[in-house]
Amino acid sequence: MRSIPVADQRSGSGMGDAAMARARSTEDVVVGDEIVRERLSARVVHWIVALTFFVCLFTGLPIWTPYLGFLAHLFGGLHVCRILHPWAGVAFAVASVFMFVQWVSQMKLTKADREFITPKGMLRYFQYRNEDADVGKYNGGQKLLFWAAALGTVGLLITGLVIWFPLEFPQWVREASYLLHDAAFSLFFAMIIGHIYLGTAAEPGTFRSMIRGTVTKSWARLHHPRWYREVTGEKAGG
Numbered sequence: 681m682r683s684i685p686v687a688d689q690r691s692g693s694g695m696g697d698a699a700m701a702r703a704r705s706t707e708d709v710v711v712g713d714e715i716v717r718e719r720l721s722a723r724v725v726h727w728i729v730a731l732t733f734f735v736c737l738f739t740g741l742p743i744w745t746p747y748l749g750f751l752a753h754l755f756g757g758l759h760v761c762r763i764l765h766p767w768a769g770v771a772f773a774v775a776s777v778f779m780f781v782q783w784v785s786q787m788k789l790t791k792a793d794r795e796f797i798t799p800k801g802m803l804r805y806f807q808y809r810n811e812d813a814d815v816g817k818y819n820g821g822q823k824l825l826f827w828a829a830a831l832g833t834v835g836l837l838i839t840g841l842v843i844w845f846p847l848e849f850p851q852w853v854r855e856a857s858y859l860l861h862d863a864a865f866s867l868f869f870a871m872i873i874g875h876i877y878l879g880t881a882a883e884p885g886t887f888r889s890m891i892r893g894t895v896t897k898s899w900a901r902l903h904h905p906r907w908y909r910e911v912t913g914e915k916a917g918g
């Protein structure tokens with residue numbers, strides 16, 4: 681497994697505070713041993729998306745199947761879930777629009793990204809063999825997640841509205857919407873499990889970019905070498 685020295689995952693206290701302060705309003709700047717990766721507004725939007733996603737999931741699952749009915753107790757019963765779920769869905773869609781706007785300019789898939797997300801490229805990645813010096817701020821897999829989440833959110837919103845206001849739509853549209861809503865949330869959920877794993881346990885040093893807003897230089901050099909060079913001004917191989 682790829683790992684970075686424990687010492688590098690910590691930051692010297694004084695400089696660390698300075699880096700966190702810079703991360704309130706800036707990103708892509710070097711502060712001591714750290715690089716600011718996500719400004720505060722980006723982190724807040726990301727966590728609102730994540731929170732509303734899980735409210736949708738945990739209010740939706742007990743409506744979906746009685747086997748998961750126990751989850752309804754978290755919210756005060758099934759009738760509460762039925763009221764809360766569509767509104768949480770609206771909140772999730774609105775927060776996702778903000779997330780889309782904040783990141784879309786950085787998520788264009790390049791030729792290198794397209795190679796990254798082929799089966800061969802992904803295999804190299806999971807074997808930790810991709811020494812691709814051309815990985816920018818986000819790799820191909822992260823960009824794919826971004827676009828899949830955007831598409832999935834549109835699908836969930838449209839089908840969810842049909843299910844919410846059934847009398848406004850013909851029967852075949854309602855039936856198709858139930859099927860698509862269930863398929864979309866299942867795929868979305870599987871994708872988010874992978875995302876959480878990669879953002880936490882699989883790659884030590886990544887989660888802090890969404891908490892503190894900063895990463896260590898060594899993390900950036902290892903996982904996003906081109907971004908590291910752009911931000912620090914170092915030459916390739918230097």
Ligand code: HEM
Binds near residue numbers: 733822826
């Ligand atoms: C508890 C759940 C979650 C955790 C722990 C988590 C963690 C993270 C972390 C650590 C990053 C930064 C990665 C980096 O800097 O390289 C990130 C980015 C991102 N997250 Fe999440 N996230 C969660 C939920 C979600 C959800 C529900 C969505 C979408 C619906 C989402 C969408 C994204 C996107 C699009 C990015 C930017 C691209 C990427 O880095 O993959 N996240 N997340």
